[in-house]
Amino acid sequence: MVRPPCCGKLNVKRGLWTADEDAKILAHVAKHGTGNWTVVPKKAGLQRCGKSCRLRWTNYLSPDLKHDNFTPQEEEMIIRLHAAIGSRWSIIAQQLPGRTDNDVKNCWNARLRKKLSEMGIDPVTHKPFSKILADYGNIGGLVRSGSRIGSLSRDLKNVFALRPEQYNSILPEGISNINNHLMTRMVPRKMEPVQECLLNRFNNGSTNSNHSLDLLDQLQAIKLVTEASSTCAEYQTMLVPNCNILDEGSLSSSTCSTEAQENLPTSFRWCDFLLEDQFLPSDPQAEQENAAELSSKDLRNQTRNVIMTSHGQNPSTMKPQCDQLVAEVTVGVNGVDLAVQNNSGFGDQVAPSSSQHSSFVETIIDGENKIFLDFPNLLEELFNY
DNA sequence: AAATATGTCAACCGCACGTGT
DNA sequence: AACACGTGCGGTTGACATATT
Incomplete structure (x- = not known):
């Protein structure tokens, strides 16, 4: 049996919230607290679905939330935790006071994922693309991690198009079109x-x-x-050690400036994100x-x-x-x-x-x-x- | 200045799970 | 056991802002 949506699609407003609607939610929560969101629209006089109200509260209106930009420390933690547990955004968000899973997810998709890709790191596996491609060449026709190749392709496409010269030498022989080749090996993603x-x-x-x-x-x-x-020495030979991934200056090139390196926190090395x-x-x-x-x-x-x-x-x-x-x-x-x-x-x-x-x-x-x-x-x- | 491309982020969707009946 | 309901989660979409051509 397929359960219908939590609320009918008719007579329910969608889209961005107005200040007036926000005020109604705030007033309702101040009076009744959170919980039982299905009755909130009716009690608060809103033409919204309860789920939407809950989302608006948890992602935007809650006084516990921070609305400023993510700090480098927060971004660092997101990357570390993503490397450890994957896209479990709610768990990651719980380690970052004032941030929601939606915030963390957006931050990852909009910035961190791209930063890693630009540095030649696969944001899914946290390994260098070059290493993955080399492994890919070594395994030949064996589909050892089909989903990885599949999920890799989107990020890899950009990087490869950006800096093809860096990867040409390590491409497996006979692969002239990396994108097509990768796509033929795609399996349904989701699993890491x-x-x-x-x-x-x-x-x-x-x-x-x-x-x-x-x-x-x-x-x-x-x-x-x-x-x-603890064992990223292998990559330190090909990648600049102690280079802060969150340092915008260092991201634009493959090497770190002297100043940048001097200012880097010693506890954080971008090679830590490699697996x-x-x-x-x-x-x-x-x-x-x-x-x-x-x-x-x-x-x-x-x-x-x-x-x-x-x-x-x-x-x-x-x-x-x-x-x-x-x-x-x-x-x-x-x-x-x-x-x-x-x-x-x-x-x-x-x-x-x-x-x-x-x-x-x-x-x-x-x-x-x-x-x-x-x-x-x-x-x-x-x-x- | 206008058109287009790109980035950001709020919101939505579908699914899964826990709980109560 | 089966079902309804409320809630939480992760993936995706789309509107808007900004940058680029």
């Missing part, structure tokens, strides 16, 4: 590479709820960004063995302790919610183990992390610890999700 890899694994290895998958891909993404932050390809196995056989070693029991204990510790709680007093989460995490990880052991046609495509960690879950746990130190509120979001 990390999510796609994990989904592929779970779909083949076991049946899991979306919830556990969601949690795992967040953890894995978090691991990726934290590892990238190493964590799914290329350094030693697939060893990874398989490591993954197989970890028993379900060990996993549960490890995961439970880490989650509780991260949450600042004594394991013995932590709420039952944790057990549920642990169960979901370990179900998902076991699915990965199965997938690895099966090696049933996709294990060679998405092998476990190539890091120095001894297992997939340890990698996740380490990454989780790191990111939660930076963004402690994220842990609560994971519980709430």
Whole structure:
């Protein structure tokens, strides 16, 4: 059954809000508070749908909102969080007081995404386009991350058109029209590479709820960004180190001015936004063995302790919610183990992390610890999700 | 000065989820 | 269990402002 829209399309005003309408909303909220938005239009005397009223309040009228431009620090945090958790705008917005998910989303789409693209960084994967193209050449006909290629194409098109000379040398042989070539490999987007890899694994290895998958891909993404932050030396040779991505002057060229570099915050390096390809196995056989070693029991204990510790709680007093989460995490990880052991046609495509960690879950746990130190509120979001 | 292109952002849309009945 | 309802979310659209030709 298809539910009709929350309000009829007839007799409902749409479009920009007038000052008079804003005043009515403000007066209504001052008197009755927020909530039950479906009755607000009637009570407030508005020809609007309740959903529209709620949106107007949450995105514009709420006194908690900031209406000035995003600061470089805020933009920096958006990029970092996007690298960690993707386009979960509401969660990102919660880390930025006074900003709404809509604000964050617009900021990303209008400015940050473009900035990254102009610097040759794929805003979806946070990896250099050159690296992606090189990988693309290496994998030949294997569609390892179809969605990534697909989502990449829009940004890449612009950059490639802008600076073709920079990428000609690394284009796979035989690809004369990069756009056409990429488009032929497009799959429905929405999923990011990390999510796609994990989904592929779970779909083949076991049946899991979306919830556990969601949690795992967040953890894995978090691991990726934290590892990238500490191991971006590879890119420092080709990219200018300590160059603030938000510095407009530095964006216009491929190098940073001396002054710009002097003024840069040492805690922030644009190479932090690059993600190493964590799914290329350094030693697939060893990874398989490591993954197989970890028993379900060990996993549960490890995961439970880490989650509780991260949450600042004594394991013995932590709420039952944790057990549920642990169960979901370990179900998902076991699915990965199965997938690895099966090696049933996709294990060679998405092998476990190539890091120095001894297992997939340890990698996740380490990454989780790191990111939660930076963004402690994220842990609560994971519980709430 | 006019036409066109581009950027920004408020608002809309459809879907998913939680809750109550 | 099935349904209705309220709410939240992410993707997209379109109006307006500004820049460029």
